[in-house]
Each structure stands twice: as structure tokens, then as C-alpha cells.
Amino acid sequence: MNTINLALRNLWRNHRRSLTTLLAMIVGAVSILLFGGYSGNINYGLQSGFVQHSGHLQIQHKDYFLYGSGNPAAYGIPNYQHIIDVVQNDAVLKPMLTVVTPTLNLGGIAGNFSQGVSRTVIGAGVVIDDQNRMRRWNDYGFPYHFKSLALTGTSPDSAVIGTGVARVLQLCGPLQVKHCPQAPAKVVTDGARAPDDIAALSAQEASGQPAQADTHIELLAANAHGAPNVAGLNVVKAELQGVKELDDLYVMLHLQQAQKLVYGGDAPQATAVVLQLQHTSQLPAARARLEELLRTTLKGEALEVHDFATLNPSYGQITGMFAAIFGFIAILIGAIVLFTVGNTMSMAVVERTVEIGTLRAIGLRRGGIRRLFVTEGLLLGVIGSVLGVLAALALAWLINHGGLTWTPPGNVEPVPLMVRVWGEARMIVGTAIGLTVVAVLSAWWPARRAARLEIVDALRHV
Amino acid sequence: MNPVVLRNVAKHYRLDAVDVPALTDINVEIHAERFTVLSGPSGSGKTTLLNLIGCIDRPDSGELLVDGQEVLKLKDDALSDFRARRIGFVFQNFNLLPVLSAYENVEYPLLLSGKALNATQRRERVRALLDAVGLSDKANNRPGQLSGGQRQRVAIARALATEPMLVLADEPTANLDSHTGASIIELMRKMQRELRVSFVFSSHDPQVLAAADDVISIRDGRITDIRRLDHAVGTHPQPSPVPVQAHGHQQASRLEGTA
Known part of the structure; x- marks a missing residue:
């Protein structure tokens, strides 16, 4: 019975609460990825427009x-x-x-x-x-x-x-x-x-x-x-x-x-x-x-070279603005996940206090208790992130094939509304790892509290 | 060597701003391979004493030797390892892990103890224990699928899994009906004899007292009586009602301890 197996069973024991926590993580991951995919699409769209009109680089007189x-x-x-x-x-x-x-x-x-x-x-x-x-x-x-x-x-x-x-x-x-x-x-x-x-x-x-x-x-x-x-x-x-x-x-x-x-x-x-x-x-x-x-x-x-971002300052301004909004959303979602997982783990510690006392009595070290709850947070993070990524990919596919259009700033013709999630490995991995780390961090404090419980107090817990 | 020795042990609890003495001046030795009962009314301190013996609580003063080891000198991790290898626990509420099957509950202490058993040896040991407690057909059942008596049998098998020198049981029959309680006592008595392990109970159940080899009576945190009863043979001996300390009855002999 290794720690991961035990942690998985503990999560499944209260599956309704675990699913609610996972749902919060999935919504968080989907929000981050869809907005990231949308702003990434704007970035690519702007870049394509500038590159089509003024190239990647220009050699100009100094x-x-x-x-x-x-x-x-x-x-x-x-x-x-x-x-x-x-x-x-x-x-x-x-x-x-x-x-x-x-x-x-x-x-x-x-x-x-x-x-x-x-x-x-x-x-x-x-x-x-x-x-x-x-x-x-x-x-x-x-x-x-x-x-x-x-x-x-x-x-x-x-x-x-x-x-x-x-x-x-x-x-x-x-x-x-x-x-x-x-x-x-x-x-x-x-x-x-x-x-x-x-x-x-x-x-x-x-x-x-x-x-x-x-x-x-x-x-x-x-x-x-x-x-x-x-x-x-x-x-x-x-x-x-x-x-x-x-x-x-x-x-x-x-x-x-x-x-x-x-x-x-x-x-x-x-x-x-x-x-x-x-x-x-x-x-x-x-x-x-x-x-x-x-x-x-x-x-x-007397020549010098400029790239399209220098020649078109609005590119940096627009992408910078979207990056800032993306960062704000990511922090917001991260905070929600932090408190959701933290609350879930805190409730688990309270509910399983006698069990913690029992495990300690039969010889599990404090570190083992800490590892068990952190592993549960880690599993919530990993499962929530994976499901979130899959949900985001599915939603992005639906959006991209939904025939929606919009007219970006500076454009004349409407363009298809696209959300680029598939293929954006850096964003996907970054989001998944970020949410998992947040989940582990939020489990850390309840896990520490569980590990520090006095055995006799834990066994007496009602 | 006696598995447990307590010398001048005292323990207080802090209740708001008031110090409440739980144990005072405890001097006692638990004999090896015997069925020892800590007896006394509720609040007398028997569970506190059991917790100290089980190394899950620490006294405020005094000396405590378990299996010859000065356990108060051990740090927390070392104490955890010591408990995993040398002490088994049976709880009043069974305290099985609800997410594990009966088999896994018995196996878990073996994994914690670090005993050098391979998977096959571990499996054989768990099967043998479940068989010994009469639950080989319930190996895959979760605690929620077992009756109270069956759960306590699994708990007994779990306590014995690592072949400890000492098993502690805190009122193991308190949540069982009298018939089931009697069968649990009988089972523990049988296992104790077969495995030559020391059992220490806290209980005021007459059935448990009736099965005891030694009875340590506690009242108001002090040992008031220690009786050694001659129950080396037989399953339902009658304990001597007369404490040695008080009356010097011949059928009971004083353990190496004073109260």
C-alpha cells in the first residue's frame, strides 16, 4: 500500500467533495487556457498582419x-x-x-x-x-x-x-x-x-x-x-x-x-x-x-536593422496588455484553487483526525502523515490539471469550429474567432504545472497541521 | 526482562488555567507474556497510563522503559519506528483504516515496520493472521462491510502483524455486546498464549478482568492495587478479589511495583 494508492482511495472516499474541488480546478484551468489561447491568437494575428505588410525585418538608413x-x-x-x-x-x-x-x-x-x-x-x-x-x-x-x-x-x-x-x-x-x-x-x-x-x-x-x-x-x-x-x-x-x-x-x-x-x-x-x-x-x-x-x-x-515589433510599437503594447490581463486572470484562478484545495484538505484533516492518530500510533512518522496529505493535494492538482487541459482542448475545438467571427482592432474584415490551445505546449504545461504547484502548496499547510497533531489528542477527537 | 518498567512517573493535563493531575507517582513493572489489565473507574487514569506505556504520550516526569529501551530519550521519528516494530494497538472503536480492506489493514503495519519480508512472506503472514482470527473469507472486505466483532478481530490481527513484544488494548470490548466481547477476549487470550506476547488492557469490563493474569487497579491517578493471579492454565480463571498490597492474599502476588 504505497502513499499514492492510499491518497487516491482517501480522495475517492469523499468523492463528492473531491469532484467539487476538481471541478473548481477544471474551470480554473479552462479559463486560463481559453483566455491564453485567445490572447495567443491575437498575438499571432497581429504578428501575421505586421509581417504580411512590413516584413519581419527592415534594413533602413541609419x-x-x-x-x-x-x-x-x-x-x-x-x-x-x-x-x-x-x-x-x-x-x-x-x-x-x-x-x-x-x-x-x-x-x-x-x-x-x-x-x-x-x-x-x-x-x-x-x-x-x-x-x-x-x-x-x-x-x-x-x-x-x-x-x-x-x-x-x-x-x-x-x-x-x-x-x-x-x-x-x-x-x-x-x-x-x-x-x-x-x-x-x-x-x-x-x-x-x-x-x-x-x-x-x-x-x-x-x-x-x-x-x-x-x-x-x-x-x-x-x-x-x-x-x-x-x-x-x-x-x-x-x-x-x-x-x-x-x-x-x-x-x-x-x-x-x-x-x-x-x-x-x-x-x-x-x-x-x-x-x-x-x-x-x-x-x-x-x-x-x-x-x-x-x-x-x-x-x-550607414544602415541599421529593425524588427517588426520595433517598427510597430502597437504590437508590443497590445500583446503586453493581453499578457497583463492573462497574468491577472492566472493569479485570480490560482488564488481560487489555493483556497479551494486548502479548504478541502483542511476539512479532510479535521474529519480524519482519529485516523491520523491511529496511523501515528501504529508507527507512521510525522513525515508520512505530511506526505499523505500533500500527495492528496498533488493528485488533486494533477487530475484537475489534466482534466482541465482536456476540457479546454474540447471547448477550444468547439469554438474554433463554431463559425464565430470578430473584427480585431485595425482590421477591416471580420476574422474567425479562434482559440489556440492545441499545440501551445508551453502554455498547457505551464498552466498544468502551475495549478499543480498551487494545489500542493495549498495542501501543505493542512498537511503540516495534521503531522503536528498530538497522537492522544487525535485519538480522543470526536 | 520485563517489557515495561515505569518509575516515579507523573502526568498532568492542563485544563484552561488549571493543572489536573492524571497520574501521580506511578511505579510498576509489566511482566512478559502475560495478560495485564489496568482497571479502574472512568477518569481514573488507566487510559493515560496505557498511552504512556504505548509511547504515544509522554509523562511530565519519571522514567519509562519499554523493551529495555529508555523511550523518553527517543526523538519522535525514532519513537514512531519503535512503536511500529515493538508495539501493537487495539482500540475501543477498532480504528481500522476505512479505505483499506481487512487484508490491507493487517498488512499496513508490516509495511511501516520495515521488517525484511518480501511480498510472498508478507502475504503468508497476513493470511495466517486473518485465518487465526477467523476472517480469511473476509480478507477483501472493507471495515464498513464487517460487523463490530469482525472489525475488532481485524484490529487484533493488525496489532499482531509485526510480531510485537507488547500489545495494548484500550477497552477493546466496550463497543461490543457481551457475547462478542467474550469471544474477542477469548481470541486475544488465545493469540497471547500462542504468540507469547504481552497484552496490556485498560478496561473495567468484568469479562476482561476475569481473563487477566495481572490486574493493576488505578484510582484518581494512583495505583491502588496490583494483583498477580494464577491463570497460567485455563481460560476463565477467577481473579483474587484481595489486593496483595492491602491484604497479602496468597493467591495473588505483588508485581515489581509500588503505588
Whole structure:
């Protein structure tokens, strides 16, 4: 009759109370795992979104991240194609890479001068084929339905704008944007008119455009020499960007058009070389290798490397917030389990006081009594954790196959509601071990009290 | 060597702010391989004395030797081991472990005692004991499935499992009807003789007193009388009603003790 066998029988003796305690543990484990699976899914979803749009890593001109976002002329990378070649041909990096592509971000003013409206915008010049490949990244198996970018197969002067930009530029009608309220009657301002040279540039650019005048805009930006330059763009689509601030500013255009706008006839540059990896787990190795290349092969280039978490601070903020909530829930559940198991074991000690006295009288040491009750707590912990994990897996499966959807912050389309428990070994093992440890700790005090009972007092207990 | 020797033993209990003497100036020796009864009215101190002899309680002063061992010098774990190997207990309420079968209840002390028995030897010993107490067909029954008399038989088998030199029984017939009580006394008497073990009872049951070899009478925490009766043969001897100390009756002889 070993201690585990005896402890199991003692638990079964009062099976109703043991089951109630186990139920509390199961509910606790399920709560922790389902919320953990949910917040883990949000983490993966955010990560996938950022990686699909801006890659895992970006090589940028030194200090561009801090000071250069509005100044592509000063912080451009002139020989970006050489850098891309070096990265793509590097033996260490090559097996990790899915896409290496240049981008050019610029700030400017978009105007629909035929309507007399304009607004500041942020433009992103991209290689559309590369971006389409990046959007296919789905390392976490989300049920995405991949759609090609609206700029796919369009002419070099095509652009996609945010619906907020379309609203201000009075393009909702021509672009057939849904839920886009008609702008009020033109507001006459007392502001100064555009300088004559800008107006002339605009007129010159507009004169060369084909007939699709109702979707035509001009994008004004400073060129590499600090002088204004205008590019005529044909807007093919207005798309919601999920975040209003971005929706009101966003213009996506072909890289060569953006380069032409900023650098004119000079050698084209890029503000970043974007690297997308096969798996996020490769990020530390890839980053280390890139930094080594910057110290060796690309020595002398004023470059630096940033990962997606640095480039998108909201990622850390959101995941941090969910981690804090998860920690709070885990502590709360832990406290509930602590008191539930502690109460169960305390009641068992009181009810079995005579039995404790008997065991001590026939020769069981104090340590044996302590071990018996701690083992009962341990068994409650192990059984409760295992059943809790199984229940959480079953519930997660039901949720994941229930067809539920939700629209995460920053998203436009609703996404399936998913709770990732299966495969999250670290979370499962951590939760199970954590709850078991809590159960053992909560059994420790009653066990200690039982072991310290005087034998004659215990035998006299009524 | 006498299995139990008490010298100048005293024990007090604290009841709120009042010290209540439970035993005072106890000097007595328990003879080996005899059926000794501690007799006295309720509250006289017989159970306290039994607890001291059983090493489950400690006196406030005095000297206590059990099986030649100065048990008061032993630390708690060593005392537990000593009890496991050398002393068996039979309780008034049987005190069997309800989650164990009759077989397992008898086997459990063997596991605690650390006796070098392999599984087969252990099984043979438990079977023999259950057979001896007439419960070989109830080996797999839990205590809840046994009558009071059967439970006490299992308790007797458990007490004898480790072949102790001393078995202590605290009013073993108090919760049994007279017929069952008589059969339990008879069983214990038989086992005591067969196994040549010392039995010490606390009891005021006339049936138990009738079976005793030695009777130690206690009143108000003091030994008032010690009688040694000539019951070496026979199952139902009549104890001498006259304490040696008081009257010097020839049929009873004083044990090595004073009260």
C-alpha cells in the first residue's frame, strides 16, 4: 500500500467533495487556457498582419526610423539593389527568406484639383508582386482568403488610397466607395491659393493624363533637391485601412512612380529593404546575420536593422496588455484553487483526525502523515490539471469550429474567432504545472497541521 | 526482562488555567507474556497510563522503559519506528483504516515496520493472521462491510502483524455486546498464549478482568492495587478479589511495583 494508492482511495472516499474541488480546478484551468489561447491568437494575428505588410525585418538608413520618416530624400538608400542582392545570395539568410523587397515611404499632399480639394498623405511605393507574395505569409495557419492587391496588374501611375482620403478628395462617388458620406458643399476658405509654380506643375501633370479625370489625383512631394514635384495618379480603388488615422492618410503606389516623384531623373532609392522570413522563430538568427553583414560585406553603409515589433510599437503594447490581463486572470484562478484545495484538505484533516492518530500510533512518522496529505493535494492538482487541459482542448475545438467571427482592432474584415490551445505546449504545461504547484502548496499547510497533531489528542477527537 | 518498567512517573493535563493531575507517582513493572489489565473507574487514569506505556504520550516526569529501551530519550521519528516494530494497538472503536480492506489493514503495519519480508512472506503472514482470527473469507472486505466483532478481530490481527513484544488494548470490548466481547477476549487470550506476547488492557469490563493474569487497579491517578493471579492454565480463571498490597492474599502476588 504505497502513499499514492492510499491518497487516491482517501480522495475517492469523499468523492463528492473531491469532484467539487476538481471541478473548481477544471474551470480554473479552462479559463486560463481559453483566455491564453485567445490572447495567443491575437498575438499571432497581429504578428501575421505586421509581417504580411512590413516584413519581419527592415534594413533602413541609419536614423531613418527616428528622424527620417518624412524625408526620403535625405534618408534614402541609394544602392538598395546591391543590398538586396547581398541578402538574397547570403548562404545563411537564403534558406530563411520568403521575400526581400524595397519600399519607399514619402509624405506629400494629394489633391483633386478639379474639385479644389487636397490633403496631406503618406505614400508607400511598393513592388506589387513582392507585396502579393508577402500577403500570402501564414505561418500560424489562419483561415485567410488571399486576395491580390488592387494595384496588381495596373499601370505604373495607378494608386490605391484610404477611404478617408477618398472622402476628403471627393472620390467616393467615382470610386463607388460604400458607406462614404457625401462631402458637404465646398468650403470656401480665406487661405492663400496655391503658388503659381505649384499650380503650373499640377496643370502640366494633369494635361498628360488620359480621360479618367474623375479618379485622377495629383500627389505633391518634395524631391531630392528640396523642390516640389507632382506625380499624376490614377486611383483604382479606395480601401478601408482599419485605423482612421491611416485611412485618412494612406496612398499606395508603384515603387517606380514613387521614386520618380522623389528622385526624378536621379538614381532611384528606397527608404527600406524589407525582409520576410519563413518563420518568426528565425528572426533572432536572421537579425544577427544581417548585423554581421552590415559589419563586414556592407561595411561603410550607414544602415541599421529593425524588427517588426520595433517598427510597430502597437504590437508590443497590445500583446503586453493581453499578457497583463492573462497574468491577472492566472493569479485570480490560482488564488481560487489555493483556497479551494486548502479548504478541502483542511476539512479532510479535521474529519480524519482519529485516523491520523491511529496511523501515528501504529508507527507512521510525522513525515508520512505530511506526505499523505500533500500527495492528496498533488493528485488533486494533477487530475484537475489534466482534466482541465482536456476540457479546454474540447471547448477550444468547439469554438474554433463554431463559425464565430470578430473584427480585431485595425482590421477591416471580420476574422474567425479562434482559440489556440492545441499545440501551445508551453502554455498547457505551464498552466498544468502551475495549478499543480498551487494545489500542493495549498495542501501543505493542512498537511503540516495534521503531522503536528498530538497522537492522544487525535485519538480522543470526536 | 520485563517489557515495561515505569518509575516515579507523573502526568498532568492542563485544563484552561488549571493543572489536573492524571497520574501521580506511578511505579510498576509489566511482566512478559502475560495478560495485564489496568482497571479502574472512568477518569481514573488507566487510559493515560496505557498511552504512556504505548509511547504515544509522554509523562511530565519519571522514567519509562519499554523493551529495555529508555523511550523518553527517543526523538519522535525514532519513537514512531519503535512503536511500529515493538508495539501493537487495539482500540475501543477498532480504528481500522476505512479505505483499506481487512487484508490491507493487517498488512499496513508490516509495511511501516520495515521488517525484511518480501511480498510472498508478507502475504503468508497476513493470511495466517486473518485465518487465526477467523476472517480469511473476509480478507477483501472493507471495515464498513464487517460487523463490530469482525472489525475488532481485524484490529487484533493488525496489532499482531509485526510480531510485537507488547500489545495494548484500550477497552477493546466496550463497543461490543457481551457475547462478542467474550469471544474477542477469548481470541486475544488465545493469540497471547500462542504468540507469547504481552497484552496490556485498560478496561473495567468484568469479562476482561476475569481473563487477566495481572490486574493493576488505578484510582484518581494512583495505583491502588496490583494483583498477580494464577491463570497460567485455563481460560476463565477467577481473579483474587484481595489486593496483595492491602491484604497479602496468597493467591495473588505483588508485581515489581509500588503505588
